[in-house]
Amino acid sequence: MAPKKQRTLRVSWEQLDPDLLRIISKKLCDMSSFVCFRCVCKRWRAATSRSDFPAQFPWVIDWPKGSGKLDDTFRFYSINSHKTHTFEVPDAHIYGPSDGRVLIYEWDRSDKECLSFLNPLTWTERFVPLEVPADNVHPIRLVCNLTQNDEPALFYKENEHNILCFWQSVTNKWAEVRVPCLKTVVFYDHKFFVTDNAIKYGRIRVIDVSTGAVLSYLPPPTDNFYHGYLIATDDALLAVEVIRSTAVMPYLLIDLEKCQFEVYRLENYPQNPQWTKLSEIGDLMLFLDQQNGFSLKASDFGGFKGNCIYFITAGKKWPKPGSEHVIARFDLESNKTERIPGPVWLGRRFFARQAAWFLPTLN
Known part of the structure; x- marks a missing residue:
């Protein structure tokens, strides 16, 4: 059968x-x-x-140079999928990313100029009630990972000072703090840590987020921290310095293969603060662009290695050094830098706006 x-x-x-x-x-x-x-x-x-x-591995954002026209086109490149995503915002200037949002300068129906933070994936906006020249405004990245939902912040120039502008959840309004020569800002332990834009012997101001008062001053990790970044992690405040001998500016490296970084961690804060040089950062991945830095955990993203620093810089392309933007990764274990393949459209111009990291989110 x-x-x-x-x-x-x-x-x-x-x-x-x-x-x-x-x-x-x-x-x-x-x-x-x-x-x-x-x-x-x-x-x-x-x-x-x-x-x-x-969770999306950070994208790279770039946009065309103005040349008399509005910079209304966002172009994003995903390192993970090697895809390019394009979004357009008519009648707007783009001033750079702040986490999952982009600061834009546009005109409303009454022909009034206004600033706002826009999420290009959800098209949600948060307007910023500032009446300042748009050319003086710069967005600041404050979050230390993708799970946080910190409010956006920015700074603008006023004479020889910079004005740090941020949203205060306690008072439910925008607040402003005057800081001289602002270089880099990070949000850690419910405080702002602001580094002076001094060539040598600058200091780090610790500012209370609720009152805007300066609580204390911290020394920088080295005398030449002008070429450095502050980065907040879940449980530490890090300082990353580009080795001065290999860089003309933090975002312009003439010889990519010789690029090196040093990482420091703030210890014994606030009683006896001091910086300790680290030989490795474990599961952490650090991301740097022209003005900002942030950290993520490699274990949250399959196929990516920790103990590395990802950065965007202008590479060597004569006769115009800096005309080609490069995505690269520095391995702290091997102390070597390698270039990461990117799109052909990335940074094809001379000293135009620098490409930057963008954290895509639907929140």
Whole structure:
């Protein structure tokens, strides 16, 4: 007697369990894949939400030089998927990213100029009530990882001083603090740490976020910290310095292969603060661009190695040094720098606005 054929149980893809769909959605490493996943059918879309949006490895943002026209085109490059995403914001100037938002300068229906932070993925805006020349405004990145949702901040120049402007959740309004020669700002332990823009012997101001008062001053990790960054992690405040002998400026490296960094950690704060040089940073990945720095954990992203510093710089391209922007990674263990493949459109101009890191989010 011939054996009976077993019946194959067929299950429609659209009938997959919602919990399984949610697990699958969290494994998608690219934003476009997540959007396509939610577009399959109503059941798949209902099983997921914006909170299920997988953590994205930082993108690189670049935009065209003005040349008399509005800079209304965002171009993002994903190192993880090697994809380019393009967004346009008509009638707006782009002034750079601050985490998952971009600072833009535009005109409303009454032809009034206004500043706002825009999330280009969700098209949500937070307007900034400042009446200052747009050319003097610069966004500041304050978060130390993707899970935090800190409010945006910026600074603008006023004569020889800089004005640090940030949102105060306690008073529910924007606050301003005058700081001289601002170089880099980081938010850590509910305080602002502001580094002076001094060539030598600068100091770090510690500012209370609720009152704006200067609480104390910290010494920089080295005498030449003008070429450095402050970076907040979950449990420490780090300082990263570009070795002076290999750089003309922090964002212009003439010889990429000789690029090196030194990392310091703030110890015994606030009783007896001092900086300790680190030989390694473990699971951490540090990201640097022209003005800002932040940290992420490599274990949150499959296929990426910790103990590294990712940075965007202008590389060597004669006769115009600095005309080619480069994405690179410095390995603290091997003490070597390697170039990361990027798009052909990245930084094809001479000393125009610098490309920067962008943290895509749907929050």
